[in-house]
Amino acid sequence: MFPAARPVRVAALLAAAGLVLVTAACAVDATAGGAAPVPTPSAGTAVSTAQTTAAAVATQKAGLTPQGFLPKVIGQQAGWDCPGSTIDSCGVKFQVTALETNPQCAQYGRAPAEGRKTLLLRVLMTTGTLTTDGAGAAPAIFAPFSLKGIGADGFVHDAQPGNCTGQEGALSATILPNSKYEGTVEIEVPESVTSVASAHQPARDGSRGWVWPVG
Numbered sequence: 001m002f003p004a005a006r007p008v009r010v011a012a013l014l015a016a017a018g019l020v021l022v023t024a025a026c027a028v029d030a031t032a033g034g035a036a037p038v039p040t041p042s043a044g045t046a047v048s049t050a051q052t053t054a055a056a057v058a059t060q061k062a063g064l065t066p067q068g069f070l071p072k073v074i075g076q077q078a079g080w081d082c083p084g085s086t087i088d089s090c091g092v093k094f095q096v097t098a099l100e101t102n103p104q105c106a107q108y109g110r111a112p113a114e115g116r117k118t119l120l121l122r123v124l125m126t127t128g129t130l131t132t133d134g135a136g137a138a139p140a141i142f143a144p145f146s147l148k149g150i151g152a153d154g155f156v157h158d159a160q161p162g163n164c165t166g167q168e169g170a171l172s173a174t175i176l177p178n179s180k181y182e183g184t185v186e187i188e189v190p191e192s193v194t195s196v197a198s199a200h201q202p203a204r205d206g207s208r209g210w211v212w213p214v215g
Contacts, residue, residue: 067197071210071211072211093128118186118188124182125171127177127180140200146200149189155192159187161187161188170186197211
């Protein structure tokens with residue numbers, strides 16, 4: 001379904017892009033209601049503790065999960081390679097339009113092993129003008145090696161490519177500028193997974209990807 005991955009190169013591209021993940025909603029989330037009061041550290045508090053607290057507060061203000069992911073609901077648009085502060089400026093706009101658990105396998109498909117499940121993401125992606133780094137990073141957003149399954153217990157699991165539904169209708173692995181794409185991404189994760197995230201190296205604002213709930 002996907003070409004041989006080069007995680008080191010892709011991670012470098014994602015980190016080099018260094019662009020804030022923006023959506024129309026996230027700007028509102030960052031300011032609406034105000035952040036919770038920050039406790040004043042007592043005298044003698046270790047610097048490392050203060051730094052950890054500051055990082056947690058920054059994550060809270062940005063509307064990110066404790067892992068640094070920007071929460072999205074099914075059908076909500078997200079963006080990457082964004083020179084401006086709104087999603088309209090993004091070179092890559094995408095959304096997970098549906099997320100199906102344990103779909104019916106193709107005739108020669110293979111169901112997941114006991115204790116695991118198949119997730120089928122339906123993705124819509126639109127590109128405009130892309131920077132060099134954006135063009136290199138765009139195909140990795142929904143590559144299996146970028147996807148992580150997260151359980152309610154906080155455990156994070158690397159997703160594995162699924163073998164249930166087959167290649168027909170799969171999202172293209174080649175993402176070109178000024179183009180539109182629609183397709184599926186199939187992964188296999190532990191049964192305990194309750195959300196799926198697309199992860200990259202931390203950006204300058206502390207964000208490191210997006211996360212969607214598993215129904």
